Amino acid sequence: MSKTTxxxxxxxxxxxxxxxxxxxxxxxxxxxxxxxxxxxxxxAVIATLMxxxxxxxxxxxxxxxxxxxxxxxxxxxxxxKQGKPRVSYGNVTPNSVSKIIDGYIVGDDPQSDMLLGTIxxxxxDGVARLFDSPVLKPQVRIATRNCGFVDPEDIxxxxxxxxxxxxxxxxxxxxxxxxxxxxxxxxxxxxGGGAPTGWKWNMxxxxxxxxxYIICNADEGxxxxxxxxxxxxxxxHTVLEGMLIGAYAMGATDGYIYCRAEYPQAITRLxxxxxxxxxxxxxxxxxxxSGFNFHLKIKEGAGAFVxxxxxxxxxxxxxxxxxxxxxxxxxxxxxxxxxxxxxxNVETWANVSAIMEKxxxxxxxxxxxxxxxxxxxxxAGKVNCTxxxxxxxxxxxxxxxxxIGGGILDGKKFKxxxxxxxxxxxxxxxxxxxxxxxxxxxxxxxxxxxxxxxxMDEETCAVDMARYFLTFTQSESCGKCVPxxxxxxxxxxxxxxxxxxxxxPEDIDRLxxxxxxxxxxxxxxxxxxxxxxxxxxxxxxxxEYDAHINEGxxxxxxxxxxxxxxxxxxxxxxxxxxxxNCPNDAIKGGKKMIxxxxxxxxxxxGVCLEKCPAKFSAIVKLSGxxxxxxxxxxxxxxx
Amino acid sequence: MADDVDVIRRGEILSGYSISRSNIIPILQAVxxxxxxxxxxxxxxxxxxxxxxxxxxxxxxxxxxxxKFVPVGKKLIRLCRGTACHVxxxxxxxxxxxxxxxxxxxxxxxxxxYSLETIACFGSCALAPVMVVDQTVHGKVAPDEVKNILDxx
Numbered sequence: 001m002s003k004t005t006x007x008x009x010x011x012x013x014x015x016x017x018x019x020x021x022x023x024x025x026x027x028x029x030x031x032x033x034x035x036x037x038x039x040x041x042x043x044a045v046i047a048t049l050m051x052x053x054x055x056x057x058x059x060x061x062x063x064x065x066x067x068x069x070x071x072x073x074x075x076x077x078x079x080x081k082q083g084k085p086r087v088s089y090g091n092v093t094p095n096s097v098s099k100i101i102d103g104y105i106v107g108d109d110p111q112s113d114m115l116l117g118t119i120x121x122x123x124x125d126g127v128a129r130l131f132d133s134p135v136l137k138p139q140v141r142i143a144t145r146n147c148g149f150v151d152p153e154d155i156x157x158x159x160x161x162x163x164x165x166x167x168x169x170x171x172x173x174x175x176x177x178x179x180x181x182x183x184x185x186x187x188x189x190x191x192g193g194g195a196p197t198g199w200k201w202n203m204x205x206x207x208x209x210x211x212x213y214i215i216c217n218a219d220e221g222x223x224x225x226x227x228x229x230x231x232x233x234x235x236x237h238t239v240l241e242g243m244l245i246g247a248y249a250m251g252a253t254d255g256y257i258y259c260r261a262e263y264p265q266a267i268t269r270l271x272x273x274x275x276x277x278x279x280x281x282x283x284x285x286x287x288x289x290s291g292f293n294f295h296l297k298i299k300e301g302a303g304a305f306v307x308x309x310x311x312x313x314x315x316x317x318x319x320x321x322x323x324x325x326x327x328x329x330x331x332x333x334x335x336x337x338x339x340x341x342x343x344x345n346v347e348t349w350a351n352v353s354a355i356m357e358k359x360x361x362x363x364x365x366x367x368x369x370x371x372x373x374x375x376x377x378x379x380a381g382k383v384n385c386t387x388x389x390x391x392x393x394x395x396x397x398x399x400x401x402x403x404i405g406g407g408i409l410d411g412k413k414f415k416x417x418x419x420x421x422x423x424x425x426x427x428x429x430x431x432x433x434x435x436x437x438x439x440x441x442x443x444x445x446x447x448x449x450x451x452x453x454x455x456m457d458e459e460t461c462a463v464d465m466a467r468y469f470l471t472f473t474q475s476e477s478c479g480k481c482v483p484x485x486x487x488x489x490x491x492x493x494x495x496x497x498x499x500x501x502x503x504x505p506e507d508i509d510r511l512x513x514x515x516x517x518x519x520x521x522x523x524x525x526x527x528x529x530x531x532x533x534x535x536x537x538x539x540x541x542x543x544e545y546d547a548h549i550n551e552g553x554x555x556x557x558x559x560x561x562x563x564x565x566x567x568x569x570x571x572x573x574x575x576x577x578x579x580x581n582c583p584n585d586a587i588k589g590g591k592k593m594i595x596x597x598x599x600x601x602x603x604x605x606g607v608c609l610e611k612c613p614a615k616f617s618a619i620v621k622l623s624g625x626x627x628x629x630x631x632x633x634x635x636x637x638x639x
Numbered sequence: 640m641a642d643d644v645d646v647i648r649r650g651e652i653l654s655g656y657s658i659s660r661s662n663i664i665p666i667l668q669a670v671x672x673x674x675x676x677x678x679x680x681x682x683x684x685x686x687x688x689x690x691x692x693x694x695x696x697x698x699x700x701x702x703x704x705x706x707k708f709v710p711v712g713k714k715l716i717r718l719c720r721g722t723a724c725h726v727x728x729x730x731x732x733x734x735x736x737x738x739x740x741x742x743x744x745x746x747x748x749x750x751x752x753y754s755l756e757t758i759a760c761f762g763s764c765a766l767a768p769v770m771v772v773d774q775t776v777h778g779k780v781a782p783d784e785v786k787n788i789l790d791x792x
Contacts (some may be wrong), residue, residue, distance in 0.1 A: 037765045039776035071765030195649065224722030226762035261668070261705055264774070302664050303704030305759060319660035321702040330726060378764055380723035386765035454722045454764075468725050472759065478702075585739065605731055607782070 005281040007288050009169040013280070014159035019157065025061040027105060030078040030086070032148060033064035034233045035265050036226075040074035041093065046247060047095035049077070052101055060105070066234020068148030069388035070135065073116065076148075078378035079104055085122035088130050089114040134403050135385050142374045143190075143350040144390045152269050155276040158237040164282060166356030170245045171290045178249040179205060182352065184360030186372025191217055191308070191345030192420065192449040194371075194438045195523075197352070200342060203332040204250045207340035212252040215336070215343040216243055217313060218259035218266070221305035222421030223451035223472060227376040228346035230388045232259070232266035234274040235350070240296070242349030244287070245356050245628040247294045250342055255294060257312050260301040270298055305422075305476035306385065309524045310343040322526035323480045347376055347448065365394035371437035381418075381454035382409045391436065398432040401455055412457040415556075416540070420449025422469040422476075423529030426462060426535030445536045447529065461558035462541035463548055467495035469533040473526060484527025487518035491534060500561040503549035509517040511538065553624025567595045567608075572619035574636055578608035578619065594635035647671065649681060653688045663689060667700050676707040704758070712747045712754040716789070717738070719769040722758030728782075729768035733757065735782040736770070739789060753789075 022028075029049060029157035029235070047064060053060050070076060073090030080086045087110045089100055097335060104110045110127055130136060141147070150157040158164070170178045180325035183198025204212065216239060220228040232239060243255050259267050267575045274296055277283040285293045299317050306312045307322040314336045316322035335341025344352075351373060355363045364372045375398065380386050384406035391400065397417055401407070408414045415427045419568060425446030427434060435441050438448050456465065474488040491514050496506050515531035522528045538545060547553045554562040567578070567587070572594045579587040579595055586602045589595030597608070609619040620627055652669050656662040663685070670681050677700060686696045700706045718724075718733050737743055740753050747754040763769045766778025770788065777788055 024659070030757075035761075035776060036763050036765055036778070039769065039778035074766075095687050111722055178771065220762060221759060223720065223725075223760035224764050226764055229762040262758065300665070300668060301703075302668065302706065303758070305704060316664065317661065319663040319699065323702075378762075380764035381726045381766060386723075386767075387763075452722065452764075454726060456726060460726055465726075473718075476759070583735070601736075605734065615666070 007164065010164065010280050010282070010288070011159060014156040017156035018160035019153075019549050021061075021154070025059055027060035028080040029060050029062045030065055030072060030080065031062060032067055032076040033270065034067040034230060035263075035588055036067055036071045037074045037076065042075040044094045045075045045077060045092050045097060050099045052097055056101070056106070058101070059103060062448040063151050065150065065465060066152050067230045067388060068145050069139075069144065069390070070116075071387035072385050072387070074114075078119065081105075085118040085120045085124055087118055087124065087127065088116040090116045109180075125361070128570050129377050135387075135406065138395065138399060138404055139390055140392050141390050142354050142363070142366075143231060143238070143347050143376055144234070144388065145354065146238060147230060147388075152234055153272050154238055154584045155237060155273065155280060158235065162357055163237055163353070165212040166353045167241050167248075167282070170182065170248055170289065170356050171288060171292060175205060175249045179550070180357070181360045182249070182355060183486055185351075185355045186360075186367070187348065187351055187355060187363065188371065188438065189344060189432075190347035190351065190375065190450065191434075192407070192423065192447060193574070194448060197344065197348055201246065201250055203330070204252075204340050204342040207333050209340040211254070212250055213336045213339055213341040214247050214250060214252040214255045214444035215310075215313065215317070215341060216255070216349055217308065217310070217343050217345045218257055218263075219308045219313060220260060220263075220346070220450065221303045221308050221476075222423075222450055224378060224380055224418075224421050224454045225450050226378045227388060227451045228336075229263050229266050231346055231350050231376075232263065232562045233269055236266075236269045237277075238353050239346050240270075240273055240277060240283075240349075241365050242344075242352035242426060243296070244283070244294055246342065246344065246349065248292050252342070253293050253295065255296045256299050256317055256336075257296070257316060258299045258301060258307070261303060267298060267300060274298070287610065291531060294581060296470065300523065305472070305626040306478045306524070306526050309526060313525070314341065321478070322331075323354070323478045324526075326523060330441070343493055347451070368435070368437050368439075375436060375451060376450070377436070377451045377453040379405050379453050382457040382460065383407070383455040384409055387421065393437040394435045396433055396435050397427060400453065401432060405455065408457050412459065413488065415456045415458050415460055416462070418446075418454045418456060418465065418533070419452065420447040420529075421452040422472045423447055423525065423532055424449045424452070425532045426456075426465070426540055427536075428540040431625050445539065446532065448638045459556055459558060461499075461554055461556040462537040462544045463495065463554075464499055464556075464558050466533045467492065469497050470495055470530070473530040477526065477530075480521040481521070481527065483521030484523070484530065485516045487514050487521075488527070488530050490514055491518070491531070498548045499544065499554075499559045501548065501552045501559075502546075505549055507549060508538070508545060548625070551624050555623070556622050557621050560621075563604055563621055563623045564599060564626065565602060565604065565606070565608055566620045566622065566629050567636075568598055568618045568620050568627065569594045569629055571616055572636070573616050573618070575613065575616070577611050577613065581607050583607060587632045594630070594636055594638075596629060596633050645680070646684075649684050653684065657697045658689060660689060660691065662698065663691070663699055664703070667696075667706055671706060673712045678708075680764060704708045710747070710751065712751050714753050716753055717761075717771040718755075718757045719763070719765055719767070719771070720757045721762075721767070721769075723764035723767035724760075724769055729766040731782045732768050732770060732780050734735055734784060735785045736789070739786055
């Protein structure tokens with residue numbers, strides 16, 4: 001195809017390719033094979049599927065799609081038979097593949113204990129619709145609209161589902177009109193900062209410069225976050241289309257995608273997608289015969305969290321240590337190699353393509369007054385239905401944790417939800433009426449962040465979590481400015497001491513002062529937000545700090561230095577199971593002899609507690625108190 | 640002899656990139672992908688190729704967690720220390736792996752078979768705790784499964 005191609009020609013070609021693929025086989029099998037799916041065993045499921053289909057001489061197409069977001073049900077296998085709706089199965093193993101083939105591929109009975117429901121408008125008698133389930137019903141999928149639905153390696157499927165229509169619409173408008181449309185949508189930066197996208201674009205558009213750059217920030221370094229990975233792996237074109245639209249609006253001719261090296265599948269998908277765009281005349285010179293030129297390169301990150309900060313990211317692209325610099329000048333005025341540059345994150349770009357396809361007013365109809373549209377969250381931690389979710393801004397945390405997340409794992413008590421990763425804070429369970437939007441989370445002392453949402457139960461210690469986040473920020477501090485470099489180290493020192501039971505009452509004041517200094521004095525957002533986990537945990541769980549410091553007690557029974565395990569002599573039945581499983585041979589005992597844990601040898605791993613049969617429940621975990629037990633094993637009944 | 644082979648191989652990698660400072664990270668990544676780590680000789684060759692000082696190349700490379708300056712084992716065992724993995728008990732999985740291999744986080748076994756390291760987050764949080772053997776991701780790993788995974792891979 002020549003480079004002077006109109007959108008209609010591209011669309012026709014893609015439609016034909018899509019129809020050919022749809023009609024290629026009577027049965028299509030769709031497997032979720034993103035990094036999550038593969039970690040759950042999707043590769044083995046696909047291998048068995050192929051073997052079984054071959055052995056039974058069944059003709060079927062197997063498509064690997066990205067992630068629909070139901071990570072807790074992975075691996076997911078969907079079956080589409082001609083004229084029937086897509087039927088979805090979850091927690092599929094190589095051993096259970098035959099059941100699906102016998103039941104629904106050879107036979108016509110979709111029922112199975114793995115059956116999740118049907119997908120799409122069509123229905124099957126007696127089968128629920130998957131998107132009516134409590135997990136999916138409250139969700140509105142815009143940035144993730146194609147995730148799990150398109151083959152990420154096939155541009156035709158993206159175009160057939162409306163892809164690149166937004167670009168075509170944009171190219172028919174003036175750049176100023178495109179910025180106006182994006183402003184109208186109310187879209188704000190989804191990397192966490194929340195700056196209005198249209199405003200940021202306009203600043204770059206207005207900046208003088210004979211060359212301009214746009215950058216996609218895919219350096220998703222927040223521990224606990226995987227929204228960007230999921231979107232890039234599942235639907236790379238939605239992000240790339242957004243970048244093209246932005247480049248046109250701002251007058252940029254070159255773009256970079258800065259993607260962290262820990263996401264190899266995302267990088268491969270981007271490379272494939274860019275190659276297909278070249279083939280279709282969607283990137284390069286004279287895109288869609290419009291006279292608009294845009295060139296795109298991928299830069300792999302090398303493992304530095306601070307490179308998520310925009311000035312540090314640009315330093316890294318230029319080949320330097322990724323250290324941030326003061327703003328102003330803002331990247332829009334002087335960015336990459338001194339040229340006006342714009343950086344948006346993956347999810348922002350993914351929303352842009354949808355906004356230009358369906359309009360700013362449509363997008364702005366979701367969300368709250370100040371936080372428009374939807375937001376993706378990586379829902380993880382101690383919650384039943386872990387996964388990637390996308391909800392309208394303003395959805396309550398309670399709804400996210402209990403309706404979508406299915407409540408707390410193992411029926412434990414909900415303690416807090418942590419948003420924004422190491423830059424965010426803890427929101428205690430009694431404030432779960434708060435809503436997920438920029439204003440409401442900031443008012444609670446946390447931040448929206450890029451979308452990490454880690455749920456904590458009663459066994460998660462707030463002090464230990466603050467220490468965990470400081471371990472991260474301290475090791476990721478680039479060292480350029482003193483408040484962050486020295487302050488995070490001091491804060492970590494105090495928190496480590498408190499968790500080890502060596503805290504002193506003055507530590508609380510010292511921590512508060514350090515938090516203020518680091519927050520106000522740091523050069524970039526890494527240091528500026530690093531105190532948030534400490535501040536919010538001190539505010540909401542002050543009693544836990546006090547218990548650690550004053551009583552040498554960890555109320556959540558989590559901090560290893562402050563807990564002890566004992567065998568309750570009244571309950572021990574001398575079965576030897578705990579002793580055999582103890583990794584450090586710390587349990588003494590014998591036949592008909594009550595077991596005793598040698599406290600000096602115990603490494604507090606908790607294996608004994610897990611292994612002790614539930615009918616005995618003889619292992620006790622305590623903090624700040626002791627259990628009266630014999631020093632040496634004694635015969636049952638004598639203790 | 641081995642040195643000559645290295646010089647030629649390194650030269651081939653370098654010649655794939657234009658002489659521009661912005662290529663330093665891609666070059667460091669390509670060299671490490673070939674050798675598993677960045678030797679002093681490699682750093683010197685890269686510096687000469689990019690017309691940078693050796694200390695500047697060290698300066699850039701030591702900033703990023705990805706780069707290693709000592710040889711690593713044949714198998715790389717990585718454990719995720721992300722928030723979700725922390726909450727779901729990855730430290731016990733790390734203890735177990737450490738005990739089985741006889742090395743600590745960041746170390747390599749004497750026979751150069753295994754290296755053990757932790758990384759910030761793999762982004763597979765829904766499957767926490769996560770353990771990665773070379774490129775194979777294992778999700779929901781319980782401490783007592785570590786031995787099986789190490790034996791199998």
